[in-house]
Amino acid sequence: MTGGFHSQLQAPIIGYEMPTGREPQARVSEADALSGGVVVHELDAWYGSFQALRSVDLLVAPKRITAVIGPSGCGKSTFIRCLNRMHEVVPGARASGQVLLRGEDIYGSSVDAVGVRRRVGMVFQKPNPFPTMSVFDNVAAGLRLNGFLVRRSQTAEAVEKGLRQAALWDEVKDKLNRPATELSGGQQQRLCIARALAVEPEVVLMDEPCSALDPVATLRIEELMRELAKEYTIVIVTHNMQQAARVSHFTAVMMMAEDRAGEMIEFGATEEIFTKPKDKRTEDYITGRFG
């Protein structure tokens, strides 16, 4: 049964708040997803001749956290990388289908992938600050290297804002000129979040952002995500079901088909997915029977 997770949802870790605005029976309407979220329609993705995603549909609600869970190799990372056209960076990789950002298809023929990535930020599995840059320069990188800002004061403002949003400002305000590699792993990951936020994206993608972090750093990132959800639309891939249960408003479950192509098998409010899954495979997965 799913009792374990149910009780976890009812009595979360002490001092741990549920994400605001989480409703047990919430639904995402297409209109909502179009207004500030993401609409994914019949998305396919390949690596060479291998199909990694098949006909994925998803409605991402604006200013909510949508978690994508599923067993290893089911295409979660491929899926999230399709949302900012990072998938095609891999040689031989391609995707087709529709991904609508405020109604505009990011796979449209006239759309520039580089422009899409400015609107849809991404945080990776392992913290990857630029080792040759200082803390400050890391956060400023997205602005400077895009040629957005010229005035120093503007850059400084944006960097401070990004670091504050990433709940890192107080820890690094005295070492802005130190190399980013001197920070701890958790701080580095929050620096990467600050770096992504500094370009003011509409959507933030997080690809297993805590998998390389210890539990304390993980909780800090989760807290941060709940805070960020007030302003940003967030999609997080996680192999950690408890994490999905703790932070997300909505949960999407992916599974591998017979030919190893990833499919979206179930989507709904997080409470529903973890307490009353409709699909047998979801139930098996979240109760730990496989995956």
Added chain:
Amino acid sequence: MSISTYRRRRATNAVMLGLCAASAFAAVGVLLLILGFVLANGIRSLNLDFFTHMPSPAGESGGGVANSIAGSFLTVGLAALIGIPMGVGAGIFLSEYAGHRLGDVIRFTADVLTGVPSIVVGIVVYGLIVLRMGNFSALAAGIALAIIMLPIVARSSEEMLRLVPHSQREAALALGISRWRTILSVVMPAAQRGLVTGGLLAVARAAGETAPLIFTALGNRFMNLSVTGGPIDALPLRIWRYGIGPYDEWHQQAWAASFVLVLTVFVISLTARLLLRRR
């Protein structure tokens, strides 16, 4: 296994290990031998005049090789100016853009180019540039040396750029930074030291080349600092001229010039290694 077999094997092992170690030390020893030998023979001519004066007329004592040193700087400088940017560019293309098949073709070509005898490079540049320009020049020599440097710089740059983790490129691309900006501002700074090292090693290699200069720089007893105007001297050429000449004075100057050249190349290589080592 009998005791005698065991003893025999241990002895064989010791002998072979000793031979290997001796070979390794011999390699180091050869460099010391070269440095020592050229120093011992050239020390009498090594003085300030050697660096600041022009060659004295044949048969007269004294004089220096200032024109050769200046010429070497000029030709190798031109070669670096042409060869390093092109080499790094090729390295960037190989590491960041080229697909498997195209990359392999270019890499193979570069390796073949590394193996082309340098005298052949000289004669080709003679045919293509010197004949067309109507005279020998520092520019022709620089181009010949640049051709020698090009594959070295290209392959070392490629290797160094490849060492930069893929996650760095992804981090930049995901910020909406364009590909060329990512390479210029994220990948290249991370590989900076390696790139400099590759360039320095190529410069060291070019500085010692003689054959390509014979048909391009020709050599000149007088100071010439013009890029396109006429024959120019270089240290390796001066060593060659003096070495095969009939005067003792010349021979000694050739030794001294050899020492200066070997030491320069040695110092450049050492700098390159140290740069790469420091973290």
